[in-house]
Amino acid sequence: MLQTVRDDAAELEKKAVALDAKRHAVLNTVNRLLKFMSRVDQLTTRVEALEAKRKADEADQRKLDEEPLTLPPDFDRPQDLPPSKIGDDETHTPGGELHDLPPKDEELPEPPLETEADKVPLSYGNVPMSYVKGAPKDTMSRDQAGDLPEALVEEPLEVPEPKGSVYPQPVSISLNKA
Numbered sequence: 001m002l003q004t005v006r007d008d009a010a011e012l013e014k015k016a017v018a019l020d021a022k023r024h025a026v027l028n029t030v031n032r033l034l035k036f037m038s039r040v041d042q043l044t045t046r047v048e049a050l051e052a053k054r055k056a057d058e059a060d061q062r063k064l065d066e067e068p069l070t071l072p073p074d075f076d077r078p079q080d081l082p083p084s085k086i087g088d089d090e091t092h093t094p095g096g097e098l099h100d101l102p103p104k105d106e107e108l109p110e111p112p113l114e115t116e117a118d119k120v121p122l123s124y125g126n127v128p129m130s131y132v133k134g135a136p137k138d139t140m141s142r143d144q145a146g147d148l149p150e151a152l153v154e155e156p157l158e159v160p161e162p163k164g165s166v167y168p169q170p171v172s173i174s175l176n177k178a
Helices: 002-066 138-145
Strands: none
């Protein structure tokens, strides 16, 4: 009799374990289904929001398409040029193409070829006096100093005498024993 009770208890234990396993599987499936449904709800919300935004964009585009556009008067001009003032008459603006120019009517007088004092041609600009033939010898030293007019020459700055002593920088210091 004791064996029968034990067999019944073991059989009930097996049924309870099997029932718990089935209950656990059903609960797991229900939880997965609930997670799936919440994801579907989120996706549905996102799709509805995108659809509402698309409809609003289409309505705005239709409104813009119905409204006539007024183009500026210089719309057909190349865009790299600066904008012209609205209401100006259309005068020719150069576009950078090569073209012939008519000669100028007035002629400029030719500059004198040499100055009277130094006998240096003016077309050379500021020429050091050491390059001029027959220049006085005292100008040679002045040219080497910089060839400035005497009014612009500055006195050299006084350089102070160094004080103290200078130690050479060490080449290397090694703390490791060789």
